[in-house]
Amino acid sequence: MAQNPIQFQKGLSLQEFMTHYGREALYVEALEQWRWPQGFVCPSCGHGGVPVRLRTRALLQCRHCHHQTSVTAGTIFEATKLPLTTWFLACSC
Numbered sequence: 316m317a318q319n320p321i322q323f324q325k326g327l328s329l330q331e332f333m334t335h336y337g338r339e340a341l342y343v344e345a346l347e348q349w350r351w352p353q354g355f356v357c358p359s360c361g362h363g364g365v366p367v368r369l370r371t372r373a374l375l376q377c378r379h380c381h382h383q384t385s386v387t388a389g390t391i392f393e394a395t396k397l398p399l400t401t402w403f404l405a406c407s408c
């Protein structure tokens with residue numbers, strides 16, 4: 316009897332599934348909304364407005380002073396190597 320290779324492909328863990336299918340971006344967006352509910356405010360100069368979103372790294376750059384920051388900088392998630400999906404799962408338990 317022939318085996319269907321799709322049936323025996325390696326599966327994804329819940330964490331891998333959530334990371335690969337866009338949930339991470341939703342958590343980043345939620346964290347941004349919690350951190351800057353009135354819109355982005357530069358932690359260096361206090362200038363508001365829409366920041367530049369760097370394409371190569373998950374950083375926001377102030378249009379006024381060019382300071383680069385991330386949504387996790389200055390939060391409990393700052394030094395983590397884990398994706399936010401892991402932390403949000405841990406916080407929801």
Ligand SMILES: [Zn+2]
Nearest residue numbers: 357360377380
């Ligand atoms: Zn600034």
